[in-house]
Amino acid sequence: MLASTGPDGKVLAGGQSLVPLLNMRLATPEHIVDINRLTELAYVSVADGQVMIGALARHAQVLADPVVAAAQPLIAQALRLVAHPVIRNRGTTVGSIVHADPSGEMTAVLALLGGTVLLASTGGERSVSAEDFFLGPLESDVRPDELATQVSLPVLGARAGCAFAEVSRRNGDYAVCGVAAMVELDGGGGISRARAAYLSVAGTPLIADLTEACGAGAGADLAAAGRLAMARVSPGSDIHATAAYRRHLAGVLTERALAGALAHAKGRSDG
């Protein structure tokens, strides 16, 4: 179907992003390919160290899945911040990644975890890694004749912890700035690896390696990581926030997310 409609066709998944665009006549595709009856794509599963989310799994379904929550807690931490319950009941997690909004929480999760997106067309299947997937704001590497069928995200490692921190203007709004953080502990309780992904401060999800800034040993220097984050991000100003404020938040939220991830990791290794 998508092969025949080409650039004139658009996939309709949950419709939470596409339908507003149609409403405002910002998108005027000739054809809509509604995938809502491909119920075989409404799955979430965990196998071989990967969480797999099918194209028709709604945010709410993914969020509520206890197996996913246990395997990769960052997914639920992020989805809680995606919109409101009614939107999560319709919107799909894969759709939000394909939509590639640089303020979408799940884009940051894909980027931070280094997940992959599976794309299918009449020509066959290909798998695209997170690094290559986001081309720019609202632009992902999905060709018009392709359907994103699945997103895979690695499960959380044994000594690792994660957290999501964001500031949004109203509850459920896209973030003014958001940070997903992940830390891995060495045997002595020090940080062996610390990374964070940033929302709303660049055209595509931005990843920063904060391991060095945090410093080795038990007394991690989260403030230094925050300062590094502020130096790394290059946000813009808009009607909701100045660039300086967003940069400031990147620092504050880096500290908060890292603190959360650290506590999470410690809790997991103790437990």
Added chain:
Amino acid sequence: MTAMFGEPIARLEDDRLLRGNGAYLDDLGHDALAAAFVRSPHAHARVLGVDVADALDVDGLVAIYTYEDLPGRIAEPLPLLIPHPALTHGRTGYPLASDEVNYVGEPVVMVIARDRYLAEDAAERIMVDYEPLPAVVGVDAALAAEHLVHPDVPGNVAGHLVQSNGDAAAAIAAAPRTLELHLYIERSASTPLEGRGVLARWDTESRRLRIWTSTQTSTGVRAAVAAKLELDLADVDVITPDVGGGFGVKIVHPWPEEVLVPWAARLLRQPVKFTEDRIEHFVASAHERGQRHQVRVGFDDDGRLLGLDVRFWHDNGAYIPYGLIVPIITSTQLLGPYKPGAYRVEFSSLYTNTVIVTPYRGAGRPQGVFVMERTMDAIAAALGLDRTVVRERNFIQPDEMPYDQGLIFQDGRPLIYDSGDYPAVLARLKALAGWDGFEAERAAAAEQGRRLGIGLACYVEGTGVGPYEGAHVVVETSGKVKVATGLTTQGQGHQTVFAQIVADELGVPIGDIEVVTGDTRAFGYAVGTFASRAAVMSGSAVALAARAARAKAIRVAAAALEASPDDLEITGGIVQIKGDPESGIAIGTVAVLSNPLRYAFDEAAQAATQFAGGDIGKPPVADGDEPGIEGREYFSPLRSTFASGMHAVVVETDPLTAEIRIVRYCVVHDCGRLINPRIVEGQIHGGVAQGVGGALYERMAYDETGQLQNASFMDFLMPYVSEVPAGIEIDHLETPSPLNPLGIKGAGEAGVIPGAAVFAAAIEDAEGIAITSMPISPSDLFELRLSRRGDRAV
């Protein structure tokens, strides 16, 4: 029977509305053609030409109209609704732009098609040739007047008004202490859930026009459209269906669409409907609040006001159909509960290339209260006094009522407060908000690294403005009571409170009462719903009409029972000799008896026919009497009645992210006698929600070219329920008004009025940074912290 007046009964309309059985404008007229509009993409431009060629082959297109097609009075500017001697340069738009557009969103072409999709398809293909002109955006640009919105309006000044009471300049010059403040409030908007909309049917057989419109004044629309279409009033019906909120934006009339849609329906001999979409509502309806203010105040060492001089500049947008009402309200109501000493106020209302202004709930008062309360806080800070103490020292005292502020109010009448007890309101607020214990609370929070602040703000609100409202009450032979009043309803619960009034006045069960509002077929004389006037105006008229109907019922029943009218009462829908239920006749039966019949239509009616008895020595209908149990009365008060209240809020500001959280919100409110406390509290909740929106979230982000950058609910941040305080604590004081038969005052707008002022005060208190401009976002607060040198948090 227990009295209904004062009971917090559940709203009678909710069962229907909450089950989805309401019928709003877009639920009507499924057979109607749809109208869509080509709107100006420029804030200011000359219209050089319109090319419709590309649109003509859109399937389902019915008609395209431009200014050139408009006949007669429709081609003239829309009415200037409220003229004023100070409004020297009043300008209004045309239904469709003629040779110039003055804001993004101004209608240029109307397209009629089989449905809205097709109408928009055609509209998209219409090419309008514009020559852009420099845009004037915002108060400052308007005041600088480097460019003019209307070439024949010098300085962009639509109107300029000065009022004074005493010699403020001299009083300030002589005062031991003075302060100067510069205060700014940004634009926001009413943003009702339902936008504007209008449906019109022309009945070819009876040559009558019937209009359904989502308006706050059906009689206003009727008069305006009849004039434009050169029809007699009697040939035009205007009906308001269920209306999903108004908040002021729907008081302006006629909107261009309200003239054009009925005109097209008559021309095409087919029903036509326009339903505004959300983007249109942002750019093509109305905004309010944008004002810059400059205050000079003189006071003594105790904080007593000696002289107050306020100048301000009001952004009225591209046209000024509603006149100077908003700035007049600011200029008079900013005085609030205080004696200002000598007072002088001067304002200019300025044109800008932005959407027009209508009063939006509060209507100039939020700005006025912001000005006065910021001034009070500044005086308290300057003298190191508690903020409540400064206020107390300036209050008008209860024994000074009625109090004449020596100015002319928005209704053209003297600004005389009828009643109120401001010291008592403040005492209750302090108790409710824990004012005196707050320093301990602040210190405890600081221990945990939390930053708290408290603010308060006081207001007085002139409500129930004239000129009049009327009501009709009729008792059906079934015993049901039909009540009609001409003003309109947008969800406030009028059906419930009017029914409560009638239930008491007439002595009938509330379930037997049906109330109709805003339908010119049911009641043709009315003004409209605005200025917190429905309960005062229509409520009073309904009470008077019910009393008249009651008197008639008693008179008819007295004749039937051969009793003295003084010995009768009506209770539970039965007219009876006082305390003797055995003697009673149902009020429906009385209605039958009141209408001498030749022909019976059922058993009960036989009693009223010519051979059933009666005094053959008298005419069946007495001289000067009428058949039926009815009352029709009007209420027209001398002046507005003044409600009052005070709010306090405790906020917590995040020392790092600058997020602003509401810890608690307290309201003490005095709107005279409460008809239904639950409905009043609902009004307060809604008002506070809008106050939170105006203080912390909403702004109209125009860029310098006059494009509104946030014309959607994605970017125009109305607070969700999660942003509004969960438990708003409310206390009431009831100081009756002497100006109406029920002793009531308006309550519709109050909740929103102190919003900007109270949040500014609380944030200032938390942060120790002067807050002079609202709304304020976390980003704004962060920038303020940055600009304050040496702040520990940044």
